[in-house]
Amino acid sequence: MKKLFLTILFLHSIIGFSQNEKENEVLIKGIVLSEVNGNPLKNVFIMVNSTGGITNENGRFKLNYKPRKNDSLIKISFSDLGYKTVEKIIDVRKVTEQNFDIVLKPRFGVNRQQALDHIKIGEINILLSGGIAPVIYQSDEKFSKKYKLKFVEFGCEAVSEESLYEYNKIVFEYLDKKYGKKWRKEIREDVIGLKK
Numbered sequence: 001m002k003k004l005f006l007t008i009l010f011l012h013s014i015i016g017f018s019q020n021e022k023e024n025e026v027l028i029k030g031i032v033l034s035e036v037n038g039n040p041l042k043n044v045f046i047m048v049n050s051t052g053g054i055t056n057e058n059g060r061f062k063l064n065y066k067p068r069k070n071d072s073l074i075k076i077s078f079s080d081l082g083y084k085t086v087e088k089i090i091d092v093r094k095v096t097e098q099n100f101d102i103v104l105k106p107r108f109g110v111n112r113q114q115a116l117d118h119i120k121i122g123e124i125n126i127l128l129s130g131g132i133a134p135v136i137y138q139s140d141e142k143f144s145k146k147y148k149l150k151f152v153e154f155g156c157e158a159v160s161e162e163s164l165y166e167y168n169k170i171v172f173e174y175l176d177k178k179y180g181k182k183w184r185k186e187i188r189e190d191v192i193g194l195k196k
Helices: 002-024 112-120 138-147 161-179
Strands: 026-034 045-048 051-054 060-065 073-079 086-091 097-104 125-128 150-153
Touching (some): 045 060, 051 060, 073 097, 112 161, 125 161
Parallel strands (some): 026 097
Antiparallel strands (some): 045 051, 045 073, 073 086
């Protein structure tokens, strides 16, 4: 009987200890969206002190964070290639669950409105995905002169594909109105948004 009592007491202390550990955890969850088109962003990197995670294909995330002994305020950062990093601070002494709706803004302000603003001032650009060494074709100069525009490549600077697509889509609509669809047969094929 004494062994049974000690076993029950031992199990009770283990269960109580594990429940206390769970009680000390902070559940951090939410969704990350793109400001460009309002769509969920997958594979956004989330960092809480030394704990990390990523969003799923629906832009959702869930992290259990166990505060350290001296933790009070912790910083949570949300980052994705081509977007500005967003940082949030929470007080882990006061919350056990924190829900975030995060909207990431594109780097360089590349979006539909920027395209409209550029067209309004006569600065017609077609944006290209960057790389270490820009790819410039001989036909680009001829195309640029004929349709009075510039190809802009960001080089190593990361710009989200959604941003490039939304910007170029507005420029393509402008070119369709001004020149009809003939320009589409002459433009280089690797321009983002052309085939969507």
